[in-house]
Amino acid sequence: MSPPVDLYVEPNVISLTQARAFVFERILTDDPATRTLFLLGTIPNSKTGEQETAIVKLEKAAFDTHAEGEREAVQGLMGRIGKLESLGGNDIYYWAKAWMKEDRPADIKISVIQPATEVHISKHSKQAVHLIRETPELYQSIVLPYIQSIPASRTQWVRNILSGVSEADSVIYTSPSPLGFTVVPDLKWDKSTLSTLYLSIIAHDASILSLRSLRGDLHLPLLIEMRNKTEEVVRELYPSIEKGQLRFFVHYQPSYYHFHVHVVHVSYQGSLGMSVGQAHLLDDLIDLLQLNPSALSLLPLTYALGENHALWKPLSSAIAAASSL
Numbered sequence: 199m200s201p202p203v204d205l206y207v208e209p210n211v212i213s214l215t216q217a218r219a220f221v222f223e224r225i226l227t228d229d230p231a232t233r234t235l236f237l238l239g240t241i242p243n244s245k246t247g248e249q250e251t252a253i254v255k256l257e258k259a260a261f262d263t264h265a266e267g268e269r270e271a272v273q274g275l276m277g278r279i280g281k282l283e284s285l286g287g288n289d290i291y292y293w294a295k296a297w298m299k300e301d302r303p304a305d306i307k308i309s310v311i312q313p314a315t316e317v318h319i320s321k322h323s324k325q326a327v328h329l330i331r332e333t334p335e336l337y338q339s340i341v342l343p344y345i346q347s348i349p350a351s352r353t354q355w356v357r358n359i360l361s362g363v364s365e366a367d368s369v370i371y372t373s374p375s376p377l378g379f380t381v382v383p384d385l386k387w388d389k390s391t392l393s394t395l396y397l398s399i400i401a402h403d404a405s406i407l408s409l410r411s412l413r414g415d416l417h418l419p420l421l422i423e424m425r426n427k428t429e430e431v432v433r434e435l436y437p438s439i440e441k442g443q444l445r446f447f448v449h450y451q452p453s454y455y456h457f458h459v460h461v462v463h464v465s466y467q468g469s470l471g472m473s474v475g476q477a478h479l480l481d482d483l484i485d486l487l488q489l490n491p492s493a494l495s496l497l498p499l500t501y502a503l504g505e506n507h508a509l510w511k512p513l514s515s516a517i518a519a520a521s522s523l
């Protein structure tokens with residue numbers, strides 16, 4: 199059945215000339231995480247030429263890895279990089295802004311791990327994930343020995359920051375001992391877009407392996423100082439950031455077992471690492487330790503673990519064995 203004539207509207211087709219004639223009024227949404235801009239403005243009507251109110255969504259396209267076959271497409275992508283501007287480097291890690299064409303604004307951010315180990319390859323490979331409930335007993339019998347078996351080279355980049363060997367010119371704040379910690383831009387941040395601000399607060403005390411090591415009697419002053427001082431320093435540095443606009447959280451499991459806190463702008467929702475289960479708000483950890491100084495070593499913790507993670511097999515086998523008893 200054809201639609202009633204009086205309701206039929208010709209589909210809108212925007213020509214290049216019309217798109218270029220867009221007159222900007224204001225940004226409705228700027229979401230760096232999804233690389234999307236919603237713009238309000240006017241575009242000329244194709245027939246009358248009259249400017250009409252229009253909402254335009256600009257979204258960066260996904261990489262096309264299938265155009266001419268995967269190998270050619272990805273090779274071509276790397277081969278077309280026209281310019282790099284370093285953002286930082288540390289140990290085997292390097293990160294930079296990159297331009298696909300030199301005369302355009304920086305298109306992408308590139309991070310390189312070289313030489314990459316099997317652990318890096320596993321971590322970044324797509325894999326099935328499962329929820330694991332880690333009891334304090336599983337932590338003692340499986341997780342702690344695993345952490346202790348990790349070679350020190352995995353956290354070389356952390357020691358490089360703390361000793362001033364790497365990223366020294368990026369360090370935002372270093373707190374004096376005994377509440378020692380250093381605040382530094384995370385390699386995920388482009389160091390300029392405030393709405394995607396991403397910092398790390400790294401504890402000086404290497405014996406705090408993860409949130410499981412935290413004890414109220416030993417670490418509450420450190421955690422509270424990390425929370426308050428970092429907010430103060432960041433707001434001094436970036437006055438447009440208001441109180442309550444920074445999200446402080448801790449990963450469990452983390453990738454690196456040297457205690458650190460993630461700090462991101464509250465509007466930045468883009469990172470998967472902020473998902474329920476893996477991310478614990480620093481404020482909640484402080485509250486828990488105030489209720490019970492041993493809370494974090496007594497609580498079972500539930501989190502998603504990829505099948506490539508070294509803990510997946512031992513933990514899932516132990517849990518399966520316990521449930522079949």
Ligand code: M7G
Pocket residue numbers: 287288289291355365382383384385386398449451452453454455460471
């Ligand atoms: P995590 O919770 O241990 O693991 O966080 P995740 O990577 O699964 O989140 C480690 C954090 O340190 C991450 O946010 C990384 O982006 C960041 N990071 C890793 N490296 C190797 C570096 C580095 O060399 N310099 C800086 N500044 N940050 C890093």
